[in-house]
Amino acid sequence: MTTLPRSPRLLLLSTLVLAVAGVALLSVPDDRVQAGPAPATHATSAPSPAATVSPAGQQTAGAALSATSAAAIPSAVTSALPPHGEGVAGDPAIQRNLEAAWPADLPASDERELLIAGRALLRADATGIGRATWPQVFPDAGRQAVAPAFATARFRIQAAIARRDTGPDTAVVHLVWAGMDRGGTFTDLRITDLLFTRTTEKGKTTWTPLPRI
Known part of the structure; x- marks a missing residue:
């Protein structure tokens, strides 16, 4: 079950991915031009945005995002994105554009904790591995076999x-990921949001994932 974006800032993130892709595609040189001396160009190529697909029979925190005007995107984030299907080599460019679109607003220690938890939670949701670690999110984990929605070997x-959400004690982890579903379809640039709240127990403060509706 997909959910709607919970923060207006998520729309900015979607705007970045979609609009930069559109602008970059317009500047891709025609491969049919004959070879010969020519001035160097800086044409960019970007992958087509892919809306998050819910794993079959499972809940996800993914959200299909809509695009708005490219004019809302800061010029600093219009650097080249990797071509669609570039693989691991293109991931650093996606990370740089994501960070430029939404500057850090959390203490470094909180961001590290949230990223570790968010990555593990998404992996558990997509592949079924490690769900027992998150009983508040996957209450049925351990009581029944889980057919993984995505192949572990092709999940990345x-x-x-990780950024603040609606208040000082809430945060959202934005993840861009790739995976092959049970039908054998591999898709990259999937976008998922995971919400966390800050809790304190026995004097220890930690970030806890919120159950999904």
Whole structure:
């Protein structure tokens, strides 16, 4: 079950991915031009954005995002994105654009904790591995076999950031990832949001994932 974006800032993230891709595609040189001396160009190529696909029979925190005007994107984030299907080599460019679109606003220690938890939670959701670690998110884990929605070997997190959400004790982890579903279809640039809240127990403060509706 997909959910709607929970923060207006998520729309900016979607705008970045979609609009930069559109602008970059317009500047791709025609491969049919005859070879010969020519001035160097800086044409960019970007992958087509892919809306998050819910794993069959499972809940996900993914959200299909809509695009708005490219004019809302800061010029600093119009650097080249990797071509669609570039693979691991293109992931750093996605990470850089994600960070430029939404500057850090959390203490470094909180961001590290959230990214570790967010990556592990997304992997558990997509592949079924490690769900027992998150009983508040996967209450049925351990009581029934889980058919993985995505192949573990073809699952990859391409980029991730953690930012404040609606208040000082809530945060959202934005993840861009790739995976092959049970039908054998491989898709990259999937976007998933995971919400966390800050809790304190026995004097220890930690970030806890919120159950999904």
